[in-house]
Amino acid sequence: xxxxxxxxxxxxxxxxAIILLLVFTVWPIFNTLRMAFLNGYGNMAAMxxxxxxxxxxxxxxxxxxxxxxxxxxxxxxxxVATVPISTTxxxxxxxxxxxxxxxxxxxxxxxxxxxxxxSIAIGMVFATMFNIVGYNPVEKxxxxxxxxxxxxxxxGGEGISWINQGSTYTANxxxxxxxxxxxxxxxxxxxxxxxxxxxxxxxYDAAKVDGTPKARVLTRITIPLLSPMLAYVIITGxxxxxxxxxxxVGIFGEKMGPPDDAGRLNTxxxxxxxxxxxxxxxxxxxxxxxxxxxxxxxxxxxxxxxxKHVHY
Amino acid sequence: MSNTKTMNVMQxxxxxxxxxxxxxxxxxxKTGTYIFLxxxxxxxxxxxxxxxxxxLKTLAxxxxxxxxFWPRQIMWGNYAEAFTKANLGDLFMNTLYVGLVSTVLSxxxxxxxxxxxxxxxxxxxxTLFGALLATMMIPGxxxxxxxYITVNNLGWMHTxxxxxxxxxVSVFYIYLLRQNFMQIxxxxYLAAKVDGTSDIKYLWKVxxxxxxxxxxxxxxxxxxxxxxxxxxxxxxxxxxxxxxxxNGLRNAFTDTTGQANYPVQMAxxxxxxxxxxxxxxxxxxxxxxxxxxxxIKG
Numbered sequence: 001x002x003x004x005x006x007x008x009x010x011x012x013x014x015x016x017a018i019i020l021l022l023v024f025t026v027w028p029i030f031n032t033l034r035m036a037f038l039n040g041y042g043n044m045a046a047m048x049x050x051x052x053x054x055x056x057x058x059x060x061x062x063x064x065x066x067x068x069x070x071x072x073x074x075x076x077x078x079x080v081a082t083v084p085i086s087t088t089x090x091x092x093x094x095x096x097x098x099x100x101x102x103x104x105x106x107x108x109x110x111x112x113x114x115x116x117x118x119s120i121a122i123g124m125v126f127a128t129m130f131n132i133v134g135y136n137p138v139e140k141x142x143x144x145x146x147x148x149x150x151x152x153x154x155x156g157g158e159g160i161s162w163i164n165q166g167s168t169y170t171a172n173x174x175x176x177x178x179x180x181x182x183x184x185x186x187x188x189x190x191x192x193x194x195x196x197x198x199x200x201x202x203x204y205d206a207a208k209v210d211g212t213p214k215a216r217v218l219t220r221i222t223i224p225l226l227s228p229m230l231a232y233v234i235i236t237g238x239x240x241x242x243x244x245x246x247x248x249v250g251i252f253g254e255k256m257g258p259p260d261d262a263g264r265l266n267t268x269x270x271x272x273x274x275x276x277x278x279x280x281x282x283x284x285x286x287x288x289x290x291x292x293x294x295x296x297x298x299x300x301x302x303x304x305x306x307x308k309h310v311h312y
Numbered sequence: 313m314s315n316t317k318t319m320n321v322m323q324x325x326x327x328x329x330x331x332x333x334x335x336x337x338x339x340x341x342k343t344g345t346y347i348f349l350x351x352x353x354x355x356x357x358x359x360x361x362x363x364x365x366x367x368l369k370t371l372a373x374x375x376x377x378x379x380x381f382w383p384r385q386i387m388w389g390n391y392a393e394a395f396t397k398a399n400l401g402d403l404f405m406n407t408l409y410v411g412l413v414s415t416v417l418s419x420x421x422x423x424x425x426x427x428x429x430x431x432x433x434x435x436x437x438x439t440l441f442g443a444l445l446a447t448m449m450i451p452g453x454x455x456x457x458x459x460y461i462t463v464n465n466l467g468w469m470h471t472x473x474x475x476x477x478x479x480x481v482s483v484f485y486i487y488l489l490r491q492n493f494m495q496i497x498x499x500x501y502l503a504a505k506v507d508g509t510s511d512i513k514y515l516w517k518v519x520x521x522x523x524x525x526x527x528x529x530x531x532x533x534x535x536x537x538x539x540x541x542x543x544x545x546x547x548x549x550x551x552x553x554x555x556x557x558x559n560g561l562r563n564a565f566t567d568t569t570g571q572a573n574y575p576v577q578m579a580x581x582x583x584x585x586x587x588x589x590x591x592x593x594x595x596x597x598x599x600x601x602x603x604x605x606x607x608i609k610g
Binding site: 006007009010011013014016017020021023024025026027028029031032035043047089092093096097099100103107109110111112113114115116117118119120121122124125126128129131133134142143144145147150182185187190191194214239243245246249250253254269272273276277281284285288289291292295 | 341342345346348349352353355356357359360362363366374375376377378379420421422424425427428429432433434435437440444447450451453454455456457458459460461462464465477478479480481483486511536539540542543547558561562565566574577578581584585588589591592596599600603604
């Protein structure tokens with residue numbers, strides 16, 4: 001079978017993919033590594049003939065830069081808060097959906113809707129829901145409190161500034177958590193429901209014969225048999241969480257923070273892109289590599305924890 | 313004798329009450345399940361509802377201290393205003409152009425590569441395929457930095473080329489299609505070879521029709537990707553002539569405080585969201601299949 005004509009043909013068919021991959025995937029891996037270890041690398045300067053010393057200055061600068069630690073903090077908080085909430089909610093919804101017959105397809109479609117949205121566009125909708133229009137911070141009066149504050153006030157609470165001037169970091173993070181969870185649910189529900197539907201019905205029949213209570217069925221049959229899918233959504237959730245960026249742009253705009261404190265909610269990815277646009281590619285590369293290592297470590301850690309609990 | 317009889321009766325009654333109890337419990341459980349699901353569904357749907365009713369209000373009604381849950385006066389004019397203000401017509405055409413060109417080219421490249429990997433024998437095939445899969449583990453940000461420089465040095469800044477070319481090859485789509493192609497029996501290919509059918513004709517007549525669902529999924533995900541892309545276009549082509557729809561939308565409404573016309577803004581968001589919804593409602597099956605297999609957003 002393997003004759004030279006076949007070889008030649010295979011490489012011909014593969015050539016467009018290989019050329020593009022070499023330029024836009026393989027070369028970047030080496031070049032990004034190279035730039036990260038060239039002190040203060042910038043493309044404009046490099047084009048102008050400047051040379052750079054080999055060293056780890058970029059990494060030191062990234063770590064010493066206090067805003068980078070803020071980015072890391074925001075990213076980590078968002079990750080740690082949203083993944084457990086969205087996974088638990090998705091699991092509950094998937095189990096509930098799996099247990100009903102009428103309306104199942106309709107509800108499934110509704111729960112998938114946030115997936116087919118543009119995260120910037122719907123971020124703007126969430127922003128208006130939390131937004132206070134015409135707010136006077138001294139007299140605490142506003143034309144429009146925003147629907148979320150209206151609901152809080154309806155239940156006797158007090159409206160607060162979520163994303164506007166004078167809002168606190170905690171309030172900003174709360175808004176982001178709500179939005180990210182809302183956005184993350186569809187994918188997780190889809191995967192978990194798919195997993196549930198592939199569980200052999202015999203396990204449940206056996207449990208029914210034994211008269212096992214529902215809660216026990218959930219913890220002893222459903223969750224163990226679903227554990228590979230749970231592991232998958234948790235790991236992808238963490239990876240996605242560490243790359244959070246555009247959902248924040250959706251709500252806060254490119255300022256990445258409330259009007260009086262721009263950049264307050266910047267994330268790791270945001271930091272990398274800022275450095276990139278300012279022609280500080282060495283710094284950007286170092287930041288991206290640090291992000292990569294963090295994701296790798298978190299994933300390996302997750303794998304290790306999960307391996308103890310996953311039943312394949 | 314009579315004792316056992318009464319005991320039997322008592323037991324029967326016991327069993328009956330227990331089954332009734334179980335039934336009540338079951339009905340309660342079902343009701344609880346439905347209530348939970350409906351409440352969650354309402355929470356999921358609420359932002360869409362709020363977007364639509366806000367987009368139809370007058371600015372005065374929107375700014376009322378007590379919100380209305382249905383616009384008193386329906387302002388279709390907001391949509392026209394949004395369309396012109398955010399220049400959605402041009403943005404729409406730019407995005408459609410980038411989406412269509414990159415989908416078509418990407419499909420050609422993916423089909424050819426998947427065919428080579430699934431049907432042809434060549435030296436180093438397994439190694440090459442393994443190396444391709446390995447690149448999938450690296451986060452995209454690492455590529456973006458160098459690609460930004462590459463695009464800049466090639467003189468592609470502010471062109472559609474910069475938006476299309478770097479993302480034409482997706483290792484994952486090649487992988488997906490290869491799996492699909494491998495399920496088609498090799499005998500068909502050999503028979504076609506004996507008949508003197510060319511590879512291209514065989515691909516077109518046999519393999520593509522059989523792998524159509526995968527190709528449709530790839531097409532939809534690719535188009536959704538163009539529609540939702542934000543970061544890369546912002547870096548390389550954020551000028552008026554090449555702006556993509558998401559960037560244009562965000563840039564047109566940057567004023568988050570003060571006197572912004574929120575109903576118009578919501579109308580613009582609704583216009584941008586509508587095509588995705590329409591596609592989703594028509595091709596639900598392919599999208600959900602594609603997403604559950606790929607696990608990627610756009």
